[in-house]
Amino acid sequence: MIHIDSVSKHFTARTGGSLFKRAVKQTVHAVQGVSVHAASGRITGLLGPNGAGKTTTLRMLAGLFKPDGGSIMVDGIAVDQAPLKALARMGILGDAHGLYPRLSARENIIYFGRLQGMEADAASARAEELSRLLDMGSILDRRAEGFSQGERMKTALARALVHDPANIVLDEPTNGLDVLATRSLREALRHLRSPAGGSKCIVFSTHIMQEVEQLCEHVVVVAQGRSVAQGTVPELLEQAGESKFEDAFVKLAFPHLSNPGAV
Amino acid sequence: MSKVLLKSFWIVFTKEVADALRDRRTLLRLLVPVVLMGPLLLLALSSLISSLEDRAERRVILVVGMEHAPSLRNFLERQTYTLKPAPADYEARLRATTLLEPVLVIGKDFEAVLRTGERPTVEVVSDSANQRAGAGVSTMLRLLQGFNRERATLSLALRGVSTELLQSVDVQERDLASTQARAARITGIIPMFIIMAVLYGALTAALDSTAGERERGSLEPLLMNPVQHFALVLGKWGAVALLGLAVALLATLSFVPAQWLLKSDSLQAMFQFGWYEVVAFLLVLLPLAAGLGAVLMALAIRSKTFKEAQAGSALVVTLVGLAPMVTLLNPGGDAPWYLWVPGLAQNTLMMLVLKGEALTMARVLPGVLVGVLLTVVCLFYVARSMRIAVAR
Numbered sequence: 001m002i003h004i005d006s007v008s009k010h011f012t013a014r015t016g017g018s019l020f021k022r023a024v025k026q027t028v029h030a031v032q033g034v035s036v037h038a039a040s041g042r043i044t045g046l047l048g049p050n051g052a053g054k055t056t057t058l059r060m061l062a063g064l065f066k067p068d069g070g071s072i073m074v075d076g077i078a079v080d081q082a083p084l085k086a087l088a089r090m091g092i093l094g095d096a097h098g099l100y101p102r103l104s105a106r107e108n109i110i111y112f113g114r115l116q117g118m119e120a121d122a123a124s125a126r127a128e129e130l131s132r133l134l135d136m137g138s139i140l141d142r143r144a145e146g147f148s149q150g151e152r153m154k155t156a157l158a159r160a161l162v163h164d165p166a167n168i169v170l171d172e173p174t175n176g177l178d179v180l181a182t183r184s185l186r187e188a189l190r191h192l193r194s195p196a197g198g199s200k201c202i203v204f205s206t207h208i209m210q211e212v213e214q215l216c217e218h219v220v221v222v223a224q225g226r227s228v229a230q231g232t233v234p235e236l237l238e239q240a241g242e243s244k245f246e247d248a249f250v251k252l253a254f255p256h257l258s259n260p261g262a263v
Numbered sequence: 264m265s266k267v268l269l270k271s272f273w274i275v276f277t278k279e280v281a282d283a284l285r286d287r288r289t290l291l292r293l294l295v296p297v298v299l300m301g302p303l304l305l306l307a308l309s310s311l312i313s314s315l316e317d318r319a320e321r322r323v324i325l326v327v328g329m330e331h332a333p334s335l336r337n338f339l340e341r342q343t344y345t346l347k348p349a350p351a352d353y354e355a356r357l358r359a360t361t362l363l364e365p366v367l368v369i370g371k372d373f374e375a376v377l378r379t380g381e382r383p384t385v386e387v388v389s390d391s392a393n394q395r396a397g398a399g400v401s402t403m404l405r406l407l408q409g410f411n412r413e414r415a416t417l418s419l420a421l422r423g424v425s426t427e428l429l430q431s432v433d434v435q436e437r438d439l440a441s442t443q444a445r446a447a448r449i450t451g452i453i454p455m456f457i458i459m460a461v462l463y464g465a466l467t468a469a470l471d472s473t474a475g476e477r478e479r480g481s482l483e484p485l486l487m488n489p490v491q492h493f494a495l496v497l498g499k500w501g502a503v504a505l506l507g508l509a510v511a512l513l514a515t516l517s518f519v520p521a522q523w524l525l526k527s528d529s530l531q532a533m534f535q536f537g538w539y540e541v542v543a544f545l546l547v548l549l550p551l552a553a554g555l556g557a558v559l560m561a562l563a564i565r566s567k568t569f570k571e572a573q574a575g576s577a578l579v580v581t582l583v584g585l586a587p588m589v590t591l592l593n594p595g596g597d598a599p600w601y602l603w604v605p606g607l608a609q610n611t612l613m614m615l616v617l618k619g620e621a622l623t624m625a626r627v628l629p630g631v632l633v634g635v636l637l638t639v640v641c642l643f644y645v646a647r648s649m650r651i652a653v654a655r
Contacts, residue, residue, distance in 0.1 A: 062487045065654040087489040094487065098480030102285040103278075114274045115488040159484070 001201050002044075002061065002167055004036040007070030008225075009056055030056040031067070032225040038218070040166065041199035043189060045216030047206060049253060053225040054205040055095045058171045061203075062092045074167055088116065091165035093173055097156035099144040105131075105155045106140050109162050116163035123162055130158040133188050150181040157185070161192075167201045168192060174211060186215055213245050223253035268497075271490045275498025276505075283468045283506055293463050297514045301456035302521030308452075309525040315398055318364070324403065325349040325362075328369040334377065335369070335385075338410045357390045365389035365399045367407075377414075450534055454613035455587040457514050457544060458606055461552050462580050464510025465503050469559035472499040473645065474572035477564075483653045496560075496646045500638070503556035508548060515544050540616055547612045547627070550634025554605055555583065557641035564648045586610060602629040605637070 009031040017023030031053040038044035046054050060067045061074075063083035072079040074086040099108050106127050113123025131140045136154045139147065144155060153173065161168065170189075174182045189204070191197040206212060212219055213233055221229040221236070229236060229252040233245060240248035250257065284290070322344045329336055329346055339346060349366040356362035368386040370376075376383040387403050389396040416426045476482040485495065518536050525531040558579060563572035586606030590597065602608045608630035615622060 059654075064483065064486065064650075084489040084491070087487060090487075092484075092487045094483050096480035096483040098476075098482075098484070100278075100282055100481060101479070102282050111274070111278050112484070112488060115271065115485075115490050117489070156484070160487075 001040050001075055002036065002038040002169075002203055003071075003073040004034060004057065004061060005071045005073075006033045006035050007057060007060055007067040007072060008032045008034075009053075009060060009065070009067050029225055031060075033070075034220075034222055034225065034227045035070075036203065036220050036227065036230075038167075038201050038203045040201040041193060041195070042217045043193050043202045043204055043215055045204050045206065045212040045219045046222055047209065047212045047219055047249065048222030049207055052207075052222045052253075054207075054222055055171055057222070058092070058169055058203070058205060059094065061169060062090070062094060063087060088163070089165055090167045090169055091160040091163065092169045093157050093160045093171060095171050097153070097160075099147070099152060099155055099159075101145040102143060104141050104143050105136065105147075105151075105158070108144055108155055109159045112159045113162040118163060126162050126164070127158065130161055133191065134158055135184055149176045150178065153177060153181070153185075157188075164198070165200075166198075167203070169203045171205050172207070173204070174206065174208065182211075186211075189215065209246050209249055221249065221252050228252055228255075268491060268494045271494035272498045272501065275490075275495050276501045279468070279472055279499050279502030280505060283471065283502060286467075286471075289467055293467065293510065294513060297456070297460040297463055297510055298517045301453060301514060302517050302524075304452060304456075305450070305518065305521050306524055309531075311395075314363075314395070318399060321345075323347055323364075324367060324406075325353070325364050326367045326369065327353070328371065328373075331371050332369045332373040332377075332383075332385075334374065335410055338413060339406065342406060342409070344406070354388065357388065357393055357396055360390075360393045360395075363393070363395040363399075365396050365403055367403060450536075450617050451591065451614060453518060453617065454610045455584075457511055457548070457613065458551070458587060458609060459584050460514035461507045461511045461548055461555060462584055465507030465552060465556045465559055466576065466580065468503045468506045469556055470563045470569055470572045470576065472503065473560050473563040473649075474566040475569050477566075477652055478568045482649065486649065486653055492646045492649055493642070496642050496649065500553075500556055500560060500642055500645075503560060504552045507552035507556055508545065511548050511552065512541075512545060515541050535619070536617075543616045543622065544613055547609050547616070547622070547630070550631045551605055551609045554634035554637035554641075555579075557638040557645070561641035561644045561648070564645050564652060582606070590614070602626060603633055605630070605633055608633070 008029070011028045011030055012025050013028050014023040014025055034053060034057045036044065036046065036057070046057070048054050059065065061072055061079065063079050063086060066080050075089050077086045077089065079086045099105075100111070103111065106124065109127040109130070110120055110123040113126060114120060118126070127140065131137045134154045134157060136151065136158065139151050139155070144152065147155065153176070157170075157173065168189075173185060177185065189202055192200045193202055204211075204216065217232060219230060219233060219236060220227050229239060231239065236252065237243065237245060237248050240251040242248040242251060322342075324339060324344050324346055325348070326346050327349045329348065336346060350356060350362070353362055353366045357366070366388045368388055370384060373383045373385070385407065387400055387407070389400050391397050412429075415429060419426055419429065476485065486492065519541070522531065522534050522536050525534065559576055562575050562579060566572035566575055583606035586604060587610035589607055590601070590610060597611055601611045612622060612626060612630065615626065
């Protein structure tokens with residue numbers, strides 16, 4: 001169970017400047033009030049356009065930096081109070097998910113499993129289990145050097161799930177995946193959500209509407225650093241008064257663009 | 264708490280070592296110069312020395328116009344030297360470094376001038392750019408002075424004057440250097456190569472585990488594991504220091520067989536490089552590998568790419584690598600502050616080992632203190648920077 005309660009975060013960025021003109025510092029409000037309540041046994045979609053603050057929110061969830069305001073709880077553990085405890089309860093596939101090219105997929109997975117406190121044997125057994133789930137048996141003992149985008153993504157996902165976490169956080173996991181890989185990923189996530197797969201709490205960020213429509217029971221629409229709407233897909237359609245999800249999303253995310261009467 | 268830290272350290276450490284050892288191509292490229300260069304240079308030096316020794320044994324002097332100076336010839340032959348006519352184009356050949364001996368040139372009127380009691384001129388021709396010919400000059404000058412002294416002694420004796428008047432001071436040379444100390448003049452290049460080996464061994468591992476990890480995008484997932492950041496840094500640093508030491512060990516070991524190939528017998532007799540030296544070198548290098556590994560990691564963690572990190576570390580690599588040059592430029596003048604400078608301190612200590620002098624606590628302690636201090640400061644800095652690096 002993940003509770004993100006109206007978190008905010010600002011960064012200072014620099015303008016270009018030139019040789020004679022100093023770069024000016026600007027404050028960028030990346031996130032200013034995002035709330036996500038993700039229950040167990042449910043896939044929660046974080047839907048928003050590029051730059052809406054999804055990745056920043058998830059990075060705060062991962063404890064990479066502290067939010068300026070708001071609170072983040074994972075299974076009742078405050079991330080900024082006990083980050084290590086919270087991390088042990090999460091499997092995170094972040095924005096960056098580089099592998100170690102000279103290690104095999106299995107070794108990559110075992111390394112993270114051991115850092116999660118598992119024994120090497122248990123981690124290896126778990127790697128095989130995950131390779132069946134993610135259909136990556138053929139690459140399990142190959143070095144990560146020559147992996148395709150999809151193979152890399154699968155390995156990174158297996159690495160994030162090695163300790164069988166109760167909460168799974170995925171940041172745009174389908175980026176760069178082809179149809180088949182996306183489909184098998186979707187299947188895997190459905191399995192993990194089901195009671196047979198452990199009724200995981202899955203948080204999934206994306207900017208692709210079809211994915212949300214097909215996969216998520218609960219959707220949080222994020223735009224300009226705020227969570228602007230949430231609910232199931234039918235609820236959101238009703239809220240926006242639209243019949244197509246895409247129209248509903250645009251209306252909810254960019255209210256100033258979709259004035260009534262315009263096509 | 265500390266048990267958890269130790270366990271995490273071990274996991275990261277073993278992974279980093281295995282990862283670095285898998286990078287065979289880089290390792291090989293690194294080992295070839297490190298393991299071969301030192302011994303090759305040593306062999307080249309030894310063959311130079313043995314050729315000088317050969318010349319000393321052959322006792323041959325190249326002369327132009329020997330027929331004009333029978334008395335000098337008589338003297339030289341009494342000193343058991345063989346006289347050979349110099350080639351006609353000796354000047355050109357000396358300049359071109361194809362002739363490696365100085366040439367004695369005697370004027371036509373040598374004997375006549377000598378007999379009238381005046382001073383005939385002889386020339387010792389060499390080229391100071393031709394080092395091997397230059398090395399023979401002093402021997403020849405000493406021989407000619409011997410001739411001078413003999414003539415003077417004889418003519419004074421004829422007039423009934425004591426020859427001791429000529430030498431009012433009795434000068435005797437006394438060389439305090441032990442045989443090992445004398446050899447250290449030649450083997451002084453060895454520590455420099457071994458310090459380079461530490462640098463090269465630690466460099467790739469240090470950059471790969473910091474900037475490389477950022478470039479691959481694997482640092483962020485790594486930090487999302489429930490492990491203290493300091494444990495991660497400690498494990499990485501342990502691997503870096505170990506690799507630096509391992510390459511240094513290989514470089515050190517390469518000198519053991521190299522000494523069997525030494526051509527010069529006297530050098531071979533003087534150059535003692537056994538297990539004691541190997542172990543002492545490693546102990547001396549331990550603080551250097553630790554401190555240097557930490558410094559390189561601290562420099563690299565702020566770089567986003569491997570390339571950027573390489574550019575950033577160039578200064579440290581050059582400074583530490585060339586630190587031993589200070590002793591070469593200022594031979595014999597070991598100052599106390601040498602022992603406080605990383606690289607220079609280890610060079611000084613290794614030279615002491617080669618000279619067969621004892622390593623006292625007072626000599627070793629400064630280097631250890633500096634190494635420990637650098638390690639602690641840099642590792643805390645890396646742990647802090649790692650968090651900042653992913654927070655951008």
